[in-house]
Amino acid sequence: MNPETKTCKKCQNDFTVTPEDFVFYEKMHMPAPTFCYECRSRRRMMWRNERSLYKRKCQAPGHSEDLITIYAPEKYVVVYDQKYWWSDEWDPTDYGQEYDFNRPFFEQFKELFSQVPQLALSNSNAVNSDYCNVADQSKNCYMALGTYKIENLSYVNRAYESKDSVDVYVSFGNELCYECVSCSDSYHLLYSRDSVGCRDSYFLYDCKNCSDCVGCTNLRNAKYCIFNEQYTKEEYEQKKKELGLDSQAGLKKVREQFEELYTKSIHEFARIAKSVDSTGDNIIDTKNSHWCFDLFGGMEDSKYSHWGGLQAKDLYDAGPGVGDGGELMYDVTDTGIQSADIAFTNVVYGSHDVRYSVFCHGSKHLFGCIGVRSQEYCILNKKYSKEEYEELIPKIKQHMMDMPYVDKKGRVYTYGEFFPEETAPMAFNESIAIDYFPLSKKEAEAYGYPWREGEKTAPQITIKNEYIPDTIEGVDDSITKEVLECAHKGACEDNCSVGFRIIPQELEFYRRLKIPLPTMCFSCRHVSRLKHKKPLRLWKRKCQCAGEHSDNGKYQNTTQHQHEGHCPNEFETSYAPDREEIVYCEQCYNAEVV
Ligand SMILES: [Zn+2]
Ligand SMILES: [Zn+2]
Ligand SMILES: [Zn+2]
Numbered sequence: 001m002n003p004e005t006k007t008c009k010k011c012q013n014d015f016t017v018t019p020e021d022f023v024f025y026e027k028m029h030m031p032a033p034t035f036c037y038e039c040r041s042r043r044r045m046m047w048r049n050e051r052s053l054y055k056r057k058c059q060a061p062g063h064s065e066d067l068i069t070i071y072a073p074e075k076y077v078v079v080y081d082q083k084y085w086w087s088d089e090w091d092p093t094d095y096g097q098e099y100d101f102n103r104p105f106f107e108q109f110k111e112l113f114s115q116v117p118q119l120a121l122s123n124s125n126a127v128n129s130d131y132c133n134v135a136d137q138s139k140n141c142y143m144a145l146g147t148y149k150i151e152n153l154s155y156v157n158r159a160y161e162s163k164d165s166v167d168v169y170v171s172f173g174n175e176l177c178y179e180c181v182s183c184s185d186s187y188h189l190l191y192s193r194d195s196v197g198c199r200d201s202y203f204l205y206d207c208k209n210c211s212d213c214v215g216c217t218n219l220r221n222a223k224y225c226i227f228n229e230q231y232t233k234e235e236y237e238q239k240k241k242e243l244g245l246d247s248q249a250g251l252k253k254v255r256e257q258f259e260e261l262y263t264k265s266i267h268e269f270a271r272i273a274k275s276v277d278s279t280g281d282n283i284i285d286t287k288n289s290h291w292c293f294d295l296f297g298g299m300e301d302s303k304y305s306h307w308g309g310l311q312a313k314d315l316y317d318a319g320p321g322v323g324d325g326g327e328l329m330y331d332v333t334d335t336g337i338q339s340a341d342i343a344f345t346n347v348v349y350g351s352h353d354v355r356y357s358v359f360c361h362g363s364k365h366l367f368g369c370i371g372v373r374s375q376e377y378c379i380l381n382k383k384y385s386k387e388e389y390e391e392l393i394p395k396i397k398q399h400m401m402d403m404p405y406v407d408k409k410g411r412v413y414t415y416g417e418f419f420p421e422e423t424a425p426m427a428f429n430e431s432i433a434i435d436y437f438p439l440s441k442k443e444a445e446a447y448g449y450p451w452r453e454g455e456k457t458a459p460q461i462t463i464k465n466e467y468i469p470d471t472i473e474g475v476d477d478s479i480t481k482e483v484l485e486c487a488h489k490g491a492c493e494d495n496c497s498v499g500f501r502i503i504p505q506e507l508e509f510y511r512r513l514k515i516p517l518p519t520m521c522f523s524c525r526h527v528s529r530l531k532h533k534k535p536l537r538l539w540k541r542k543c544q545c546a547g548e549h550s551d552n553g554k555y556q557n558t559t560q561h562q563h564e565g566h567c568p569n570e571f572e573t574s575y576a577p578d579r580e581e582i583v584y585c586e587q588c589y590n591a592e593v594v
């Protein structure tokens, strides 16, 4: 079989389907996609709202308490609180609908979605962690979003097996960390990025097994270094004190110097560890997988997948939040935990043979279901016998081909396509699609993605930004009653909440680690971390090692490399061609960083 070039139905760009891709689609009994990788990712991510939270009333029978939820007040969705939704007080199959062969499937699904009660926040197996979303197995957490097996975390996004940390993004196996992006297996690490196995350090980039360092890049097994200079223990302690890392003023200076060092450092084309024949970024222990990102180990024969792993095999277009014993899954988000043969789902755990379903658990043979738990043979939440189900499914698939859904722009969605964007319960800018595949309002609307105008509320600020204390010393418990003003004051594009609060758990953490109070709201802090995350895509590029120095002359090589003159190596990297970082191939990078 030959590779096939197709034109994306959404953006009109060409994309390639390789012979291996066809083998996968065949295994899933699916036609090849008609949207490109980027448009497929946006479409899927539109079902995942992690951070746009609203206040609504609980609609469970006899309830009327305020809830925090991912559904904006005007959305026609019935919302239940966590406890009631997970209880046996109601039965999702009571909402079952007969399949109507006179209407497109996606239209029927959308209608069902407006009737079946939804979880206010997508949260499961939570202990004292009510304000967490797309989280599973959290304990004592607050605003933990897109997380798995975590404890005592607040204001975090994408954390796995981490504890006692605040403001971390893409975190594997960390403890006592603050303001870190893509760090793993570290302890007491602050303001750092892309570092592994480090402790008691501040402002590290691409460091491994370092301790007691400040403002360093590209170091291995280092101790007592400041801005990549070696000091004795006594000198280090003295210098560190002078830097004033416990004050916002001190941090600002160190941050500036660190960012300067960052641009002069070299950057490996991809962070891939203990992997075989794999491409992507920030992946570990991965086999024969391509275009995969942020995997915490154990992914095999997969492609276009993000944030997951743990004995997952044969996954395409999966994530974020996939794996842990998942096999044969296509175009899914937040799906896995011993699941197999799944396509077009959002939040499906421990299930088999599921198509076009959301928030379903421990079930088998589902098609077009919502909120179903421990059931089998259901279509649009209606239960059937095995025989009836097996007779109906091929007819429905055929019906989806014969009477496809046609969106407002005339695009056609048949069986084998994810839910059309306009049927998603989120607007583009409420979903994480805007984090990973950003578009301006104008661009989004041109493509036909719904956009939501946020209401501008003016919170009652009790502490103006310029009066936020410079250090944590002397800040008393009453701070948790105040509303602090964000440095952006709502003037940014980062969905600024203008005012923000400090929670007691957070205050205790700042005191313990001598961290000054934040000066930005959670949304602005999150966006500032996002800027340090490379995109979930790859570009073909050339090594920027010119022989004795980097192409831009900012980095001087320290050793002789294997090549004569300019390095001829090419690679696939998530550093876009217009980025300022100096990107080296594996050999050149390994020659320099030892
Ligand atoms: Zn496209
Ligand atoms: Zn803000
Ligand atoms: Zn090279």
Ligand SMILES: [Zn+2]
Binding pocket: 545, 546, 547, 561, 562, 563, 567, 587, 588
């Ligand atoms: Zn070189």
